[in-house]
Amino acid sequence: MAEKRNIFLVGPMGAGKSTIGRHLADMLHLEFYDSDQEIERRTGADIAWVFDLEGEEGFRVREENVIQDLTELQGIVLATGGGSVLSKETRNRLSARGIVVYLETPIEKQVARTQRDKRRPLLQTEEAPKEVLERLAEERNPLYAEIADFTVRTDEQSARAVASQIIDQLGF
């Protein structure tokens, strides 16, 4: 049987990877996975707890392992964690095992979309969320772009409309 293709969504916090990923999977009849949710399922703890107990370093090891396992599957949509691309191993895996879509959105939108949700430990600091997001963007945006097959903006249309646009660009 022909190999079923995977779609991997990358991009920063609040870009809409989890939300758009669910729509995409529904529309394409593919399985949906989210690396953050998978870490929570495996540990029985939420992301904030994992950061508290194991630090960001421990979280990144778990994230790399989860993505390693999930990229063995076929016919999935995977919403990756915003910092997962920091791992070269993960970037290589994503590039090799599926079509990588970079979801891009302005920092102001990221701030608005993440401000009511306290589940992102990197934004629960003294530093203003906008500054944290700008700092992360500087380091990570080139990494998202490096592995992206194509990029889609998520601030101009609804999540469902973005999913449709992605399907058009995938050509299947």
Ligand SMILES: Nc1ncnc2c1ncn2[C@@H]1O[C@H](COP(=O)(O)OP(=O)(O)OP(=O)(O)O)[C@@H](O)[C@H]1O
């Ligand atoms: N056009 C849109 N596309 C995607 N998400 C949107 C859109 N408009 C509003 N949102 C909202 O933005 C919020 C953040 O989206 P989501 O949690 O999917 O981001 P994420 O990229 O998965 O972030 P993280 O990396 O932190 O997991 C959600 O509450 C979602 O409903």
Ligand SMILES: O=C(O)C1=C[C@@H](O)[C@@H](O)[C@H](O)C1
């Ligand atoms: O951008 C990041 O580093 C993160 C994004 C989220 O998806 C989670 O993986 C976690 O909150 C860290």
Ligand SMILES: [Mg+2]
């Ligand atoms: Mg998410």
